[in-house]
Amino acid sequence: MLNIKVLGSGCANCVNLEKLCREVVTENTIEAEIEKITDYKDIMSYGIMNTPGLIINGKVVHSGKLPTKSTLTHWLMNALANQ
Amino acid sequence: MEKERSKLIIRKIFNRNFIKALPFGKGWDGLLFAVLLFPVWLLLYLNLERITDLLIFSLIDLTPKTHLTDAVWFFVFEVPKVLLLLTLIVFIVGIIRSYFSPERTRKMLGGKKLFAGNVSASLLGIVTPFCSCSAIPLFLGFVESGVPLGVTFSFLIAAPMINEVALVLLFGLFGWKTALLYMSTGLLIAMFSGFIIGRLKLERFVEPWVYQVKAGHLEMEEERIPFSQRITAGYDAVKEIVSKVWIYIVIGIAVGAGIHGYVPENFMAGLMGKSAWWSVPAAVLLGVPMYSNAAGIIPIVQALLEKGASLGTVLAFMMSVIGLSLPETIILKKVLKLQLIFIFVGIVAVGIIIVGYLFNLIY
Numbered sequence: 001m002l003n004i005k006v007l008g009s010g011c012a013n014c015v016n017l018e019k020l021c022r023e024v025v026t027e028n029t030i031e032a033e034i035e036k037i038t039d040y041k042d043i044m045s046y047g048i049m050n051t052p053g054l055i056i057n058g059k060v061v062h063s064g065k066l067p068t069k070s071t072l073t074h075w076l077m078n079a080l081a082n083q
Numbered sequence: 084m085e086k087e088r089s090k091l092i093i094r095k096i097f098n099r100n101f102i103k104a105l106p107f108g109k110g111w112d113g114l115l116f117a118v119l120l121f122p123v124w125l126l127l128y129l130n131l132e133r134i135t136d137l138l139i140f141s142l143i144d145l146t147p148k149t150h151l152t153d154a155v156w157f158f159v160f161e162v163p164k165v166l167l168l169l170t171l172i173v174f175i176v177g178i179i180r181s182y183f184s185p186e187r188t189r190k191m192l193g194g195k196k197l198f199a200g201n202v203s204a205s206l207l208g209i210v211t212p213f214c215s216c217s218a219i220p221l222f223l224g225f226v227e228s229g230v231p232l233g234v235t236f237s238f239l240i241a242a243p244m245i246n247e248v249a250l251v252l253l254f255g256l257f258g259w260k261t262a263l264l265y266m267s268t269g270l271l272i273a274m275f276s277g278f279i280i281g282r283l284k285l286e287r288f289v290e291p292w293v294y295q296v297k298a299g300h301l302e303m304e305e306e307r308i309p310f311s312q313r314i315t316a317g318y319d320a321v322k323e324i325v326s327k328v329w330i331y332i333v334i335g336i337a338v339g340a341g342i343h344g345y346v347p348e349n350f351m352a353g354l355m356g357k358s359a360w361w362s363v364p365a366a367v368l369l370g371v372p373m374y375s376n377a378a379g380i381i382p383i384v385q386a387l388l389e390k391g392a393s394l395g396t397v398l399a400f401m402m403s404v405i406g407l408s409l410p411e412t413i414i415l416k417k418v419l420k421l422q423l424i425f426i427f428v429g430i431v432a433v434g435i436i437i438v439g440y441l442f443n444l445i446y
Contacts, residue, residue, distance in 0.1 A: 049224035
């Protein structure tokens with residue numbers, strides 16, 4: 001079970017990143033829990049300064065941009081393998 | 084043959100899919116592609132006037148010197164010109180920006196005292212990737228790591244005001260002098276506004292929770308990004324920015340073309356000319372609530388300049404449209420008290436008005 005957190009409050013790319021995560025997870029039948037974090041205090045606690053941020057199993061993987069679908073799939077698969 | 088080809092090229096530039104179809108994200112192949120494409124770009128750019136003449140007078144066969152021909156010529160010439168420039172500059176800026184992450188910028192500003200800090204923050208504002216949607220985490224990150232409030236503001240003023248889209252449009256439509264003028268006066272406004280805000284010691288108007296934020300230490304390795312990946316960043320920037328603003332540019336130039344062809348000379352002199360002393364503050368008042376159309380507004384304003392509006396007024400209008408935006412101030416409300424937002428907008432607006440009058444005086 002992966003824990004995916006999308007950090008960001010309301011920006012277009014933040015919404016898109018969450019959508020993309022759900023898409024990849026369903027398409028690859030990955031067991032995952034996806035959370036959207038919108039509170040700035042919580043966002044800052046991960047140390048990023050650019051939204052959207054992507055946290056997989058508590059680790060900051062990415063921030064500031066929307067990754068491509070293949071990159072995101074790659075990250076999720078990696079995280080699954082390392083579990 | 085020649086006509087056919089130029090027609091095809093123009094159609095390709097208009098076609099958004101052309102940009103999307105480029106082989107993005109291929110690293111070194113991407114560099115090779117860019118190098119191969121550059122001569123084509125240069126050839127097209129340098130011959131644009133001839134191609135436009137060919138199209139307008141030989142192909143569609145419009146009569147010269149009519150209102151309609153003037154307007155159509157303006158549109159057919161300016162749209163590909165601006166889009167060509169935009170693509171090239173955004174590509175280069177995309178590569179440059181890959182060297183400046185907000186994290187690195189923050190580190191550079193950390194120990195800086197006032198003024199030296201304001202100067203470097205304004206300069207870094209130009210090259211650090213910035214989107215107003217990230218203004219809050221950026222603000223929090225800066226303040227939390229001890230960057231002084233005034234220095235943070237210098238950054239927040241320069242970053243949106245001096246951006247590549249505005250500079251490309253100014254360069255393409257007004258010439259390099261105006262672009263340079265815009266950039267240097269924008270920098271001065273960012274430096275001095277930030278400096279004044281710092282001097283006024285307004286920390287009490289920052290929401291208290293801001294100072295309680297404990298930013299986590301980011302463990303992301305400061306990996307060395309290979310240059311091929313920076314090329315990819317350039318392509319990504321082109322894809323992202325050009326696909327977002329091209330429509331505004333086309334619409335803006337279309338309106339500008341209409342003004343160019345149909346509005347009589349000196350029409351704007353009374354309204355936005357030098358003699359109308361109130362035009363500068365009025366332009367700023369009008370400009371603050373407008374934002375997203377910055378790409379579309381510059382071509383319109385350029386056409387107005389031709390019809391007798393004065394440069395200072397036009398410059399003030401553009402700065403307030405691009406630099407001060409309602410959505411951004413609303414976002415900032417989450418971290419700043421209303422008083423500080425008013426002081427911030429007020430100081431920057433006064434700076435812009437001074438610049439406007441100054442240029443009306445000089446030119």
